[in-house]
Amino acid sequence: MNQISWTNRSFRTLLKSSIAHKDLFTGKALHALYLKSAVHPSTYLSNHFILLYSKCRRLSLACAAFNLTAYPNVFSFNTLIAALAKEARVSDAHALFDRIPEPDIVSYNTLIFAYADRGDTAPALSLFDEARRSNLAVDGFTLSAAITACSRSIGLIRLLHCFAVSSGLGAYTSVNNSLLTYYSKNGFLPEAKQVFNEMDDGLRDEVSWNSMIVAYGQHREGAKAISLFEEMLKRDVYVDMYTLASVLTALTCLGDLSGGRQFHAKFLKNGHNRNCHVCSGLIDLYSKCGGGVLNCRKLFEENHEPDAILWNTMISGYSQNEEFSEEAIHSFLEMQRAGHRPDDCSFVCVISACSNLSSPSQGKQIHALVIKSDIPSNRVSVNNSLIAMYSKCGNLLDARRVFDRMPEHNTVSLNSMIGGYAQHGRGDDSLLLFQQMLESHLTPSSITFISVLSACAHTGRVLEGKKCFEMMSRLEIEPEAEHYSCMIDLLGRAGNLDEAEKLIETMPFSPGSIGWAALLGACRNHGNMDAAINAAHHFLELVPLNATPYVILSNIYATAGRWQDMAAVRRLMRDRGVRKKPGCSWIEVDRRTHVFVADDASHTMIKEIHEYLEVVLEKIKGAGYVPDLRWALMKEGGDIGLRDIEMRLGHHSEKLAVAFGLMSTREGEPILVLKNLRICGDCHNAFKFISLVTKREITVRDTHRFHCFNAGGCSCGGYW
Known part of the structure; x- marks a missing residue:
């Protein structure tokens, strides 16, 4: 050399x-x-x-x-x-x-695309205007980048469409493909079809056809997606593996498992199923549309030389089905043993699996592997998933550390951190970050507003929540069912039940089960029985096999001492074959997960746990704790003795998990317990006192949010 x-x-x-x-x-x-x-x-x-x-x-x-x-x-x-x-x-x-002394159009294009990838509309458009004022020859790539930057604003997309036509740049295939894609993503399928139909046959490329197929799928017009694919075949348009994957994407968007299986059968006849791109599309369809994770694994194993993309799809398929999260981690390790180096997508999927398991130890191991790998420490997607993982594992401190060390943030970064604060009841921090997001000219997304509205709901900030809801229309973000549910929850928790009911009446669509559930919970908390019964009946009409409305309605009757009505609800539940999900809590100690259910006797240390718990309960009674017998009465009815009631309260799954955590960890060490249902009201009260007498920080994550108990208080502030 x-x-x-x-x-x-x-x-x-x-x-x-x-x-x-x-x-x-x-x-x-x-x-x-x-x-x-x-x-x-x-x-x-x-x-x-x-x-x-x-x-x-x-x-x-x-x-x-x-x-x-x-x-x-x-x-x-x-x-x-x-x-x-x-x-x-x-x-x-x-x-x-x-x-640069004299930047050329490539300089502008590169930077505009960079801002477009981040969703930063304002700086991208500013550069676009600057390039035009500099008398540079703005080309199709420049305009495509500008359209991508405006991907969430239909008004700006239309303005750029007009500019494309008037400037002669409408002949560029890349410009039309961008218009087609973003019209469709914003819900304007007719405009997307018009762009596609007006393109000259000799200008349309495979991307144009593929984008239109996906657009039909996104708008639940699967027959048209398949028809367009067949037209491609008739016209002898080159069909590549990306085209086949686009058809599968359309079927996946539709949730069309039957159509996917038919398409799969065609692949089997011509051998395309062994292609990594097609196989990835099939696995994605089966994992998202209920085709069974085992079928996904069978597809994967039929491909004897899976590439990194196929490995990632398999890991993603596992991580999307929470009960297979451990298999996602196992496949991640298998991938490395097979000689493939994990990339951004690999880490994002496996970190998501750690989030599902709520395993802080495994999450930290993966984080360490990210640092050791050749993935740059500033890679946004990986850091965003780490923020979400640490937040879901109850570790806001490490989530914020990751966030603060990122040299650049995008909308997802802010959404993850805002959502983490909202789940932990830290509304001030959520709203502060939201304000910083607006000041830094990052455009909030639909998900941003769900997190912000949730933060307002869980901290009683009615005025701020209303302002944020109104802001959505100014930003051309159409409120969806989940946004309305957050508003119903916000108003209901604050006791504004009449206003919450009025919002339901004026909504442009049915509130759905989530909306009625929010109102039902609020009515229960504020003791409005008539409104609760009405909400419960609407909820039952939508989801007659869901146990939640039966349980809440039963509890409302029990609280009022209406035992016959409570018995009638439970009888209806039995007649319909509806079963309440058993309460289950778990805690990770020394990298091992310990699971508890109510009145559990299976744990090897259950005797010691009961003895320890008895001592702790006596201590907190001395500090002022009084068992809330209503939570046992709701479960058992009014015909059991007080001693039995109190004993059963003491054997709730979350109490057993907390007791085990306290006796199995070092003094002063915080503990995290997770529960598959909403935390019991008596347990919630007891944990305040336990945190006080043991001088420990106890965090419980239930299906709704995190409760951080410390020095006799809870982070939820009573809004739970």
Whole structure:
């Protein structure tokens, strides 16, 4: 290698080969030779070294190569800007862009696409206008990037569509494909169809056809998606594996398992099922549409040489079905043993599985692996999933650490952190981050408002919640059922039951089971029996086999001492074959999960747990705790003795899990318990006193939210 002069043609050929094959070892050797022997620096070669390091995802080396370039030209700047943008360092990319003496249209396109990927509309459009004012030849790529940046604003998309027609850029296939995609994603299928139909047959490419197929699927027009696919075949349009995957995506959007199976049968006849892209689409369809995880695994095993994409799809399929989360982690390890290095998608899926398991220890192990891997520490998608995982595992401190160490945030980052604070009852922090989001010109999404409205509901901020709900229309975000449910919950928890009922009456669609459940819970909390009964009956009409309305209605009657009505509800429940899900709580100690159910006798230490719990309960009684017998009466009726009632209260699954956690961990160490149902009211009260007498922080995550008990109080502030 040392005998090759950097001026030789063979040197340049080797360098180009290193770039093409991402051969970092050879490339670094060539760079060392160039630096050692170069008398007259070559901007051409320097640019290629920047490109090499960028393609090999070695950003620090790319930056160093740029800094060593004696006379950087526009290509030098553009290559490094693209590398910075790819690693989500958009602020650094923009700072470098500002240093270019005369940026060209490629410079603008690269930076506009970077902002578009983040969903940052304002800076992207500002750059678009600046490029036009600079008399640069704005091309189809520029306009496509601008349309992508405006992906959530139908008004701006229409303005850019008009500009495309008036400027002659409407002939660009990339522009039409972008318009087609984002009209569809915003719910404007007729406009998407018009764009597709107006495209010249010779201009339409495979992306156009594929995008239209997916658009039909998103709007639940599966027959048209399949028809369009058949038209492609008739017209001899090139059908690739991405087209087949698009059809599967359309069927997945529809939840059309039957259609997916028919399509699968066609693949079996021509052997396409062994293609990794098609197989990934099939696994995705089966995992999301109830085709069975075992069928997904069978499909996966039929492909004898799965690539990284197929592994990721299998891990994702497992992680989307919570009961298979452990298999997701196992497949992640299998993938590495098979010689595939995890990428962003791999880590996002396996971190999601750790979230499902609520396993802090496994989550931290995966986080450590992320740090050791070649995934850049600033990779946004991975960090976003880590924030969500730590929040779901009750560890807001580490979630915030990940958030604060990110050099760049996108809408999902803010959503994850806002949602984490909302779940933990920290409404002030949620609203503060939301305000920072608005000030930083990041556009809130539909999910953002669900988190913010939930934070307001769980902290009694009625005025702030109303303002946020009104803000949605100004941002052209159409409120969905979940947003209305949050508002019903917000008003109901605050005791504004009449206003909550009025909102239900004026909604543009049925509130659904979630909305009626929110009102039912609020009526129970505020003792409004008539309204509760009305809400329960609406709830039962929608989900007659769901145990929740029966249980809540039964509890309301029990609280009022109406035992005959309570018995009638339970009799109806039995007649319809509806069973209440048994309460179950679990806690992780020393990387092992311990599971408890009410009156559990299966744990090897159950005798010691009962004895420890008796001692603790006596202590908290001395501190003022009085057992709330209503929570046992609701379960058993009014015909059991007080001693039995109190004993059964003491054997609730969450009390057993907390007792085990306290006796199995170091003094002062916080504990986290998870429950599959809503926390019992008596347990909620007891844990306040237990946190006081033991000087421990006890966190319980139920199906609704986190309750952090500390020094005699709870983070929910009574809003639960």
